[in-house]
Amino acid sequence: MSVDRLNKRLRTIIILWLVFMGLTALSWLVLSAWRTAMGGLLLGELGGLYVVFSMFRQGHHNDDAQGAILMASGMAGMFTRLIMIVAIMVISLKFRTIFNPYTALIGYLLGFVFVFAGLYSFARGPISKEK
Template sequence: MSANSLMKRLRAIQWSWLGLMVLTAISVAVFREVRPVCSGLLLGEVGGLFVIFSMIRQGHLNDDVQGQLLFASGMMGMFARLALIVVIMVISLKFKALFNPYAALVGYALSFVFIIIGMYRYAKNPPDQRR
């Protein structure tokens, strides 16, 4: 796999995530009896959108950042994602009538599942680095 195929795979992950968000938004409108669960899932997915973009955007693909700067960048991303889940859980717990907290947590965690499943094939067949 080349860098071009990696970028195609990352775009596929992004578009499939946006498709899942659209389906969840439609389910919020259609299924009124389980609206708190669906809207909690959508709240978590909105937070998961940040996870998707922060973890798979081009990042340091072309700027040769290494060592301490790369470590600091990764730590900042990790803390930003941690702070985001705290915000999502506070919102879902504050407005329990609107958002199911468990569904919000599942919606957020699904973003990591999408990344792992989407990158599995790339990890099994990495590109040739000898060029």
């Protein structure tokens, strides 16, 4: 696996995520009847942006982290992502007139979907053309 190829794929995922957030913000402005649902989705996507950045930043693709350090890094990332979803849900439940909690949860989970879908073919490795 090439580190340059991986970095290019990570940049592509981040750009696509930001474009998706921009489209959600645009729909929040245009679709006034769905403003609460779009507000929740946008709130969740902001948390999903943290998911995307935290998973890439803590990915250790440029160093040789192994063992306990790698395990501690993964646990810290999981813990901060858990804190983020709790904060998003508390905010969306506290301000139900502005944010829909269900769409906020969907927006947050879309961050994981983008990471998984973006790295799936990369993780499978090159497809052999041999018969």
